[in-house]
Every structure is written in structure tokens, then in C-alpha cells.
Amino acid sequence: xxxxxxxxxxxxxxxxxxxxxxxxxVTALFGRSGSGKTSVLNAISGLLRPARGRIxxxxxxxxxxxxxxxxxxxxxxVGYVFxxxxxxxxxxxxxxxxxGRRFAGRSGEGELGHVVSLLGLGALLERRPQDLSxxxxxxxxxxxxxxxxxxxxxMDEPLAAxxxxxxxxxxxxxxxxxxxxRVPIVYVSHALDEVVRLAxxxxxxxxGRVLESGAVGETMARMELRPFLGRFEGGAVIEARxxxxxxxxxxxxxxxxxxxxxxxxxxxxxxxxxxxxxxARDVSLALARPxxxxxxxxxxxxxxxxxxxxxxxxxxxxxxxxxxxxxRVTRKSAAALRLAPGLPVYALIKSVAxxxxxxxxx
Amino acid sequence: xxxxxxxxxxLGLSVKVALASALASLPFALGLAFLLARAEFxxxxxxxxxxHLPLVLPPVVIGYLLLVALGRTAPLGAFLxxxxxxxxxxxxxxxALASALxxxxxxxxxxxxxxxSVDRRxxxxxxxxxxxxxAVFATVTLPLVMPxxxxxxxxAFARSLGEFGATITFVSNIxxxxxxxxxxxxxxxxxxxxxxxxxxxxxxxxxxxLGALMVSExxxxxxxxxxxxx
Numbered sequence: 001x002x003x004x005x006x007x008x009x010x011x012x013x014x015x016x017x018x019x020x021x022x023x024x025x026v027t028a029l030f031g032r033s034g035s036g037k038t039s040v041l042n043a044i045s046g047l048l049r050p051a052r053g054r055i056x057x058x059x060x061x062x063x064x065x066x067x068x069x070x071x072x073x074x075x076x077x078v079g080y081v082f083x084x085x086x087x088x089x090x091x092x093x094x095x096x097x098x099x100g101r102r103f104a105g106r107s108g109e110g111e112l113g114h115v116v117s118l119l120g121l122g123a124l125l126e127r128r129p130q131d132l133s134x135x136x137x138x139x140x141x142x143x144x145x146x147x148x149x150x151x152x153x154x155m156d157e158p159l160a161a162x163x164x165x166x167x168x169x170x171x172x173x174x175x176x177x178x179x180x181x182r183v184p185i186v187y188v189s190h191a192l193d194e195v196v197r198l199a200x201x202x203x204x205x206x207x208g209r210v211l212e213s214g215a216v217g218e219t220m221a222r223m224e225l226r227p228f229l230g231r232f233e234g235g236a237v238i239e240a241r242x243x244x245x246x247x248x249x250x251x252x253x254x255x256x257x258x259x260x261x262x263x264x265x266x267x268x269x270x271x272x273x274x275x276x277x278x279x280a281r282d283v284s285l286a287l288a289r290p291x292x293x294x295x296x297x298x299x300x301x302x303x304x305x306x307x308x309x310x311x312x313x314x315x316x317x318x319x320x321x322x323x324x325x326x327x328r329v330t331r332k333s334a335a336a337l338r339l340a341p342g343l344p345v346y347a348l349i350k351s352v353a354x355x356x357x358x359x360x361x362x
Numbered sequence: 363x364x365x366x367x368x369x370x371x372x373l374g375l376s377v378k379v380a381l382a383s384a385l386a387s388l389p390f391a392l393g394l395a396f397l398l399a400r401a402e403f404x405x406x407x408x409x410x411x412x413x414h415l416p417l418v419l420p421p422v423v424i425g426y427l428l429l430v431a432l433g434r435t436a437p438l439g440a441f442l443x444x445x446x447x448x449x450x451x452x453x454x455x456x457x458a459l460a461s462a463l464x465x466x467x468x469x470x471x472x473x474x475x476x477x478x479s480v481d482r483r484x485x486x487x488x489x490x491x492x493x494x495x496x497a498v499f500a501t502v503t504l505p506l507v508m509p510x511x512x513x514x515x516x517x518a519f520a521r522s523l524g525e526f527g528a529t530i531t532f533v534s535n536i537x538x539x540x541x542x543x544x545x546x547x548x549x550x551x552x553x554x555x556x557x558x559x560x561x562x563x564x565x566x567x568x569x570x571x572l573g574a575l576m577v578s579e580x581x582x583x584x585x586x587x588x589x590x591x592x
Contacts, residue, residue, distance in 0.1 A: 047486050073489040074498075086487040090505045099501075103492030148491045 001184040003027070003152060007043050007053035007063070016040070016050070018205065020213040022186065025200035026178050028216070029188045036208040037188040041154045044186065045080045046073030057151060074103065079150030083157045085137040087129035093140050094125040100148025115143045118180070119173055135166035139173060146183065153177070155187045159194065167194075174198060175360070196220075196237050196277040197360030216275075221317060221324035235279035236325045242268050251296075251351065258320030262296040263354040275360050280315055282353035283327035286346045287337055297349040301325065303341055306334070318347055365566075373566060376543040379454055380522035383462035384515045387469055391514055394466075395473035417467040424463055425531025432456070432532075456533035457540045461525035465518035472517055476510020476585070477503075509585030513578050520574035523567065543567050 001024045009016040016036045020027075029037040042048035044055055046062065049070060055063040062071045062078070087096050094112075101110060116122055119139045129137060138158050145153055155174070159167045171194065177183050178198065189195050195202060195216070202219040204212040212219050217237045240254035240261060252266035254274065261276065268274050289298060301320035308314075314334050318325040325347055329339075339345070365373065398410055416424055432439040432450045442448045450456035480503055488498045526544040533540040535549060547563045550556035 045490050047490070072494075073486070074492050074494050076490075077492065078490065080487065080490040082483070082487060084483075086481075086483055088484060088488070088502060099488070100491035100493070103494070103497065144491065 001152065002056075002058055003044075003184070003186070004054065004056045005040065005044065007040075007050035007055060009039065009043065009048070009050040009052075011039060011048075014039075014208055016043075016208040018208070018210050020203045020210050022184075022201045022203070024182075024184055026174075026185045026187050026198045027201040027203060028195040028199035029186065029203050029205060030190065030192070030195050031205035032190055034207075035205040037190075037205055038156055039208075040205070041080070041156050041186065041188055044152070045078050045154055046071060046076050047080075077104070077149070077151050079145030079148055079153040081138070081141050081145050081153065081155040081158050083160050085129070085134075085141045087132075087137055087140055087144070089129050091129075092125070093121065093127050093129065093132070096129065096140055097121070097125075097144050097147055099144060104149045106149065111147060115146050118176060119143045133166075134162050135169055138162065138166075138170055142170075142173065142177070146177070146181070150183070153183050153185045155185060157188055157190070159189075159191070171197060171360075193277070193358070196275065196358070217324060221326065235277050235282075236323075238276045238278060238323055238325070240274050240276055242266060242270050242272050242274060244270060256323060258301065258323040258325075259299045260297075261349070261354070262351045263359065264351055265356050266359055268359075276354060277358040278325060278349060279353065279358070280326040280328035282349055283318075283325060284348040285316065285327050285329055285333070285337065285339070286348060287344075289346050290348070293348070294350075295348045296351045297347075299325070299347045299349070301345060301347055303339055303343045303345055305341055306339060318345065320347060369563065369566070371538060372541065372543055372546045372563070373570075375454065375538070375541065376523055376570075379457045379461060379542055380519045382455070382458040383465060383522045384469075384519040386458065387462040387466055387518055388511070388515060391466060391469035391518070392473055392511060394470045395477050395514075398470070399474045399477035413470050414467045416464045421464060421525070421527025422531050425460055425528035428456070428460055428463075428528065428532040432459075450533070452533050452536060452540065454533075454539055457525075457529045457542060458522075460528040460532045461522035462518070464525050464528055465521035468521050469514035469518040472514035473507065473510050476507045476513070479510075480506045509581050513581045513585070516574050516578040516581070520571050520578070523571055523574070543570075 003022045005021070006019045007016065014036070016039050018036065018040050029040060031037055039048060043050050044062070050063065050065070052065045054061060054065065061067065061069045062076050063069060088099065091099065097112060097115070098109065116125070119142060121139060121143055124132065124136055124140065129140070132140065142158070159170055162170065175198065178185060187198055199216045202213065202216040203210055204219065212222055217239065221236055238256050238261070240256035242252055243255045244253040246253065250264055251262045254261040254263055254276065263276065266274070299320045301318045303316055304319040305317040306314060307317065309331050312330050313328050314331050316327045316329060316334065316339055318327060327347060394413055398406065429451070430436060432442070434440065434443065434451050439451060450459050485498050485502055488502045493501065524544060526548070529540065529542065530545055535541050535545045541549070543563060543566065547560050547567070550560035550563065
């Protein structure tokens with residue numbers, strides 16, 4: 001799957017001017033509310049007509065201003081899971097799920113059984129949308145979009161209206177779509193933990209423009225050194241493999257290119273690949289390998305770059321054997337240690353700082 | 363207290379006229395409802411005013427204008443009679459036409475409200491599932507508007523049961539042809555010794571209209587419940 005987006009539009013006083021490409025997996029559109037993320041989804045789905053530019057899926061244009069192409073929404077085969085579900089209130093859950101089948105030129109129930117078991121909808125089929133909880137509605141909305149057999153699935157903050165337990169439930173299902181069904185997904189969110197857990201490609205938007213886009217780890221590292229997003233909960237993402245579980249201590253040993261990480265409460269099995277988010281504020285720096293300390297994770301690397309100072313702190317980008325990591329330290333410490341690009345340092349990370357929310361399947 | 367054959371004839375004619383007027387006005391009312399709810403065009407306010415006119419105009423004005431336009435000697439009336447075989451003047455069809463016009467504002471208001479309350483984001487969702495516009499209309503819009511359509515038709519039906527002024531002016535008061543319930547009551551009140559019979563017909567009119575209004579209220583509640591649940 002290859003999605004190319006290069007569009008411009010004016011929506012009232014708001015100007016949208018977005019360019020990015022995405023290939024397979026999950027592409028996260030990340031940014032504050034009002035940054036134009038949903039407008040981009042609407043343009044891809046055909047619900048919003050841009051003023052200029054081009055949108056193509058696998059080389060086939062969905063919209064091309066110059067060639068005069070504007071495929072209507074119902075012929076794009078782009079699924080859309082909306083923030084508020086948008087189930088059809090006069091139909092049962094089963095009828096909602098099967099709604100798109102006849103338009104996809106499919107008869108019968110097809111993959112209904114598979115989708116129902118994947119999303120755990122078995123007990124809901126004969127119910128009406130108004131009798132469902134928020135999380136159930138969202139699962140039905142996902143199933144309904146899938147059964148229309150889309151070439152691409154758009155998800156607009158599908159977790160925004162849900163409480164925390166429901167959020168992790170739906171996140172789990174989205175991971176299954178990505179890993180079991182291999183549906184390409186464009187996922188809009190303003191929550192960094194969702195993005196880190198799900199995304200392969202990250203597109204950062206602000207005020208209608210794309211600021212950064214690319215592989216999630218690199219993009220986050222680049223983004224970190226730019227203060228445009230304010231002091232959001234920043235950090236780096238490391239792809240690691242589960243090497244061993246220490247059941248007695250409740251710790252997992254994770255291996256990655258730059259060394260070893262110990263993390264608690266990891267659900268994954270030995271050999272599985274994980275994505276671990278290390279928040280910048282949880283990383284300390286030392287010039288020599290410290291002895292007799294409680295921190296289990298001591299990684300050797302060197303300073304790659306120093307970000308712009310903001311208040312008392314400064315973000316330091318590290319290179320740990322090719323893996324990017326970010327440490328947020330005080331300006332006072334940075335001066336005392338004489339931090340500068342090229343300086344060899346040790347990055348120290350508390351294992352307990354790596355919680356359940358910072359770990360997802362890669 | 364069983365109804366006499368004469369009373370049954372009056373009741374039957376009233377229901378026939380009311381049903382015909384409600385059914386005949388349905389496509390026009392629904393079309394106007396969509397036009398007023400969703401389209402923007404010059405003269406929209408004027409059209410809205412014209413649709414509402416029967417609500418405030420003296421019914422006798424409507425009846426007289428119909429008579430002038432569709433009487434047997436009028437050009438339009440003669441044309442319809444000669445070429446299409448449709449005669450309105452002094453026929454029950456004329457009574458149906460007069461009450462359809464009088465009920466149109468009520469029907470349009472109810473249906474327009476229903477069209478406006480349809481969440482258009484649901485239509486957009488259906489489009490992303492592959493539904494072409496005509497299918498979106500048939501499987502999303504129309505089912506959601508349906509309670510409002512039924513409600514509008516019931517109001518038009520109930521309004522028709524009570525229609526008097528336009529009917530008597532346009533098609534006169536002919537027993538068995540145009541003498542509906544209100545017209546029959548009027549005739550009886552003009553007759554010495556007709557009071558008891560008039561009262562029986564009054565009771566009948568009350569029961570019939572109350573029934574129609576109650577069914578309409580039930581439909582409205584059901585529609586509200588559905589709208590909330592969405």
C-alpha cells in the first residue's frame with residue numbers, strides 16, 4: 001500500500017496545506033486539535049474536496065485537481081471509523097455490520113464470522129446501537145468499516161470519547177487489525193502514547209501544515225529538538241525484542257541495537273518484538289559508568305545534538321549505537337558536564353519509569 | 363348505539379376524502395419539505411410563505427379561488443375535464459383537493475422538521491461504506507424521516523376531517539358526494555329538530571380526530587426516542 005497526499009484547501013479562516021506519503025502499517029497523524037488532522041482524513045475519504053493537489057492510493061488517483069479527477073466517497077473504498085461511531089440508529093448491530101457488503105459487490109455474510117470474533121461482537125449482533133456502550137459502538141464501527149473491504153482504513157480519534165479501560169481495549173483491537181488483518185490504517189490522534197504504541201509512520205501536523213513525517217522513531221527524535229509543539233510529553237521510541245522473562249523479579253530483559261533494557265510488566269512472549277517509549281524526563285546522564293546505583297539500565301552512547309533550551313531544561317539527543325534516545329536535563333547539569341555533540345555519555349533509565357502505557361507490539 | 367346507514371355514508375365519505383387528500387399531498391409535501399430543509403435558492407422565503415398561506419388565509423378564499431380556477435367553465439377546469447377526464451367541481455375529488463391544500467402546511471411542517479433533524483454525518487458515514495447517493499437516501503435518510511412523514515400525513519388526515527370552509531365553497535354540500543362530517547353537521551343544525559342527530563355526529567367527529575391526534579403523538583414520541591438513542 002502506498003498513500004500519497006499532497007493537498008491544499010481553505011476552510012474559512014483555516015488554511016490546509018499538507019504533504020506526506022505513507023506505506024503500509026499504521027500511519028499516525030499527530031497534532032493538537034485544530035491542526036487539520038481530521039480535514040486530511042475527510043479529504044482522503046472524499047467527504048471534503050480540497051482546492052488543489054493530489055491524493056493517490058497505490059498510484060491510482062482518488063483526487064487530482066490538475067487531471068480533474070475527484071472520485072466520490074462511495075467509490076473510493078476507503079473505510080472510515082469516526083470519533084463518534086456514527087452507527088445507523090434504525091438498524092441492528094448485524095445490519096450495521098453488513099451495511100457496506102452489497103455496495104462492495106459481495107453477497108452474504110462473508111467475513112462476518114471472522115470480524116465478529118476478532119472484535120468480540122458475538123453477543124451484540126441483535127442489539128440496537130442505542131443500547132451499546134461507547135466502547136461497543138466503536139468496535140461495531142470498526143467491524144462495519146472492515147466488512148466493506150476497504151483498501152485503506154481511516155480512524156479519527158476512535159478513543160477520544162472513551163474512558164481509560166475502554167481505550168486500552170480498543171487499542172488492543174486496533175493492534176490486531178494491524179498485525180492479523182494487515183489493513184493499512186491512517187490513525188488520527190493527539191495522544192502520544194497511542195501514536196507510539198500503534199504507528200509505523202508518524203506525520204506531525206500543526207496549524208494545517210505537516211511539520212515532520214517519516215518512520216516513527218526518527219520523526220519523534222527530530223521533533224524533540226524543535227520547541228514548536230510546546231513541552232509535550234516527549235521521548236524516543238526504541239524497537240526491541242523480548243530476550244528473557246525474570247518471573248521472580250517480574251522483569252523482562254529486552255534487547256535492542258544499543259544494548260539491553262529491563263522493563264517491568266511486559267505482556268509479550270520471548271522473541272516477540274516490542275516498541276518501547278522512553279520519556280525524555282526519565283533519562284539521566286553521567287560521564288562515567290556509575291557504580292552502586294538502583295538504576296538497572298545503563299546505556300553507553302554519545303551526545304548527538306543539543307536542543308533549544310526551554311526554561312530550566314534542555315533536551316539532549318543521544319546516539320546509543322545507532323538508536324536515538326532523548327534526555328531532558330537541567331541547563332545547570334548540561335553546563336556542569338560540558339555536554340556537547342560527540343561527547344561520550346552514559347544514559348541512565350529507571351526500569352519502573354517504563355510502564356504499561358509505554359510498551360506496545362511492534 | 364349503532365350508526366344509521368346515513369351516518370355510515372357520511373363517515374365513509376369523510377374518511378375517503380381525508381385519506382385521498384393525505385395520500386395525494388404526500389409527494390408534494392415531502393418534496394417541499396426536502397426543498398425547504400436542504401436547498402438554498404432565491405425565493406425560498408416566498409415559497410415558505412406560500413406553503414403556510416392556507417394556515418392563515420380564510421378557507422373560503424381558497425375554496426373560491428379553486429372554484430374560479432377549476433370550475434367546469436374555467437379554462438383549466440375545462441382542460442382537465444376534456445383531456446384528462448379529471449373533474450373536481452362538485453365531486454368528492456374536489457373535496458379531497460380542497461382539504462389537501464388546507465392540510466399541506468401541517469404536513470410540510472412535520473416532514474420538514476423530520477428532514478432537518480436527520481444527522482447528515484450518518485449520510486456521510488454511509489457514503490464511506492460504499493453507498494451511492496440514491497442508496498443513502500433510500501436506506502438512511504428515508505427511514506430516519508419516516509416517523510415525521512407518517513406524522514405529517516396523520517396531521518393532514520386529521521385536518522381534512524375538519525375541513526369546512528374551502529370544501530363548501532368549492533364543491534358545495536351534496537349528500538353522498540361532497541357532504542363530509544362537518545358539512546353534514548352544519549346542515550343538521552340548520553334543520554328544525556336536527557339537534558340530536560347533529561350531536562351524534564359531533565361525538566363521532568371528536569372520537570375520529572382525537573384518535574388521529576393520539577396516533578400522531580405516539581409516532582412523534584417514538585421518533586424522539588430514536589433520535590436520542592442515536
